[in-house]
Amino acid sequence: MFIYGFPVLGLQYMSRAEDLFRMAAENKAAPGWIGDKWRCVCGVENSTNFCPECGAKAPAKPWKCSCGRDCTTNFCPDCGAKAPV
Numbered sequence: 704m705f706i707y708g709f710p711v712l713g714l715q716y717m718s719r720a721e722d723l724f725r726m727a728a729e730n731k732a733a734p735g736w737i738g739d740k741w742r743c744v745c746g747v748e749n750s751t752n753f754c755p756e757c758g759a760k761a762p763a764k765p766w767k768c769s770c771g772r773d774c775t776t777n778f779c780p781d782c783g784a785k786a787p788v
């Protein structure tokens with residue numbers, strides 16, 4: 704009975720872990736700004752500099768450089784201009 708039941712419990716645990724992993728991967732694919740809010744890796748939408756749920760730092764807000772490039776970094780990768788504060 705123990706030997707028969709153990710692998711079944713093991714499989715249930717495995718599929719649950721896979722689901723959790725997939726959910727985490729989906730959440731991780733989404734961080735970024737949506738309008739004036741940003742979605743955290745934990746899935747919570749914030750308008751603050753740090754996520755109030757998990758403390759993650761907000762991703763850099765996209766900005767349009769004077770050279771025409773859309774940037775998400777502190778400095779434009781094309782011309783080196785600094786992001787407006």
Ligand SMILES: [Zn+2]
Nearest residue numbers: 743745754757
């Ligand atoms: Zn978070």
Ligand SMILES: [Zn+2]
Nearest residue numbers: 768770779782
């Ligand atoms: Zn630029």
